[in-house]
Amino acid sequence: MPDLDVDVISPSGANWVAFSGGPDSVCLLHLLTAAGLGSQIRVVHVDHGLDEQSAARACRAIEIAAGMGMDCRLERLDTQQPRGAGGLEAAARDARYARLQTLMLPEDHVLTAHHADDQVETVMLRLLRGAGPDGLRGMLPLRRLAPGWLGRPLLAWSRAEILEYLSRHKVDYLHDPTNRDLSLDRNYLRHRVLPEIGRRWPGYRSSILQSSRWQAAAARSMNDDAGRNLERLSRTRASSGETTLDAAGWLALDPEQGFAVIRAWCSREAVGAPATRPLREFRAQCTTARPDRQPVLDWPDARLHAWRGCLWLDLEPAVPSDWRHEWLNGNRCPLPAGGSLVWSGLARGKIGKHWQLAAPPRGARLQLHSDGPEKELSELMRAAGVPPWRRHAYPALSINGRLCAVGVEWMDTSFAERLEQSGSRLEWQHRPAALIP
Helix, strand or coil: CCCCCHHHCCCCCCEEEECCCCHHHHHHHHHHHHCCCHHHEEEEEEECCCCCCHHHHHHHHHHHHHHCCCCEEEEECCCCCCCCCCHHHHHHHHHHHHHHHCCCCCCCEEECCCCHHHHHHHHHHHHHCCCCHHHHCCCCCEEEECCEEEECCCCCCCHHHHHHHHHHCCCCCCCCHHHHCCCCHHHHHHHHHHHHHHHHCCCHHHHHHHHHHHHHHHHHHHHHHHHHHHHHHEEECCCCCCEEEEHHHHHHCCHHHHHHHHHHHHHHCCCCCCCHHHHHHHHHHHHHCCCCCCCEEEECCEEEEEECCEEEEECCCCCCCCCEEEECCCCEEECCCCCEEEEECCCHHHCCCCEEEECCCCCCEEECCCCCCEEEHHHHHHHCCCCHHHHHHCCEEEECCEEEEECCCEECHHHHHHHHHHCCEEEEECCCHHHCC
């Protein structure tokens, strides 16, 4: 039998065993307790509630864990079917990991019972979905799962070795009927496709695992190259310190190299990267778009824009374009984009009774100098380098129905004079760096 991979087990924090009660997780828990690691183990069963038997399986899983001398914590998820771009399997996995992350401390690990056959299936599924080297290297033994880590101590074990171990030690486990549901991609691959492949190519498992190891080496090389390209193409905005990418340089790369740069950028910013297909469409739009167009790629974690020869990565949640706040009491008003607008000096009521903050009105104009003309706010913001999709996040201050200021950069001349004469001040405290023009 292979050894348990102890290098993926936390030596100082808790190790949360994701325990389904099936043969794989039962084998993992039995091995951990047999190795004398019981004091470092926390057992948790996540009940998705997706079928009528899930509650009964949860009770049985708790009984099996108790038979090995371990308490099993039960976490029940919302019974509404999870949804996501990757289908039911991916959505359920994401929901499960999200719940497990709420239990973890920074030194903790979540341990799953993924094994070599799971690795083969993962590589095959990713190949069918067009994955690159990063995906085709398969599951890593240890990867980040904030705030801790995700470890897979059984990746060297085959399914047959797990079953043999359980039989030898006379350890009971439960059977999950959903594992026979052929509407799920992994089950269809496992029960229909791989048996046919095995009849023709009996050694396919070891061959695929060998290929995944080659892909791991290729992924490391590609990621190193992506890191160098990311540094070469990065441009830092002097005002905010925000990083953008040179769009022409990015488009000059081979598509796969360019996609790797975006993934490296997202990794550096600690956000999930977009899938390859929408990235390819975004690249095509950047290649053919007119100068006045702004290609956009939206995905759940972030948003990618092309504007003024640069790529921009927006991480903050979108601010509604029609937001509006009444500034009623006090000298501080929180803003939906982040931070607060803060007033100091003369009592606000002496300047005007009705103070309102909102997204800048379309077509708004401000007279910045007493001897100068009114200027369109959109032109002022464009000249300051404020991207169009961020302009509505700036607070437009109206007092008694008159537009007096937008942000703290653009003020109507009479309002600015009143501030100066009264020794008053308007500040945007804790402003997001992305909104510094």
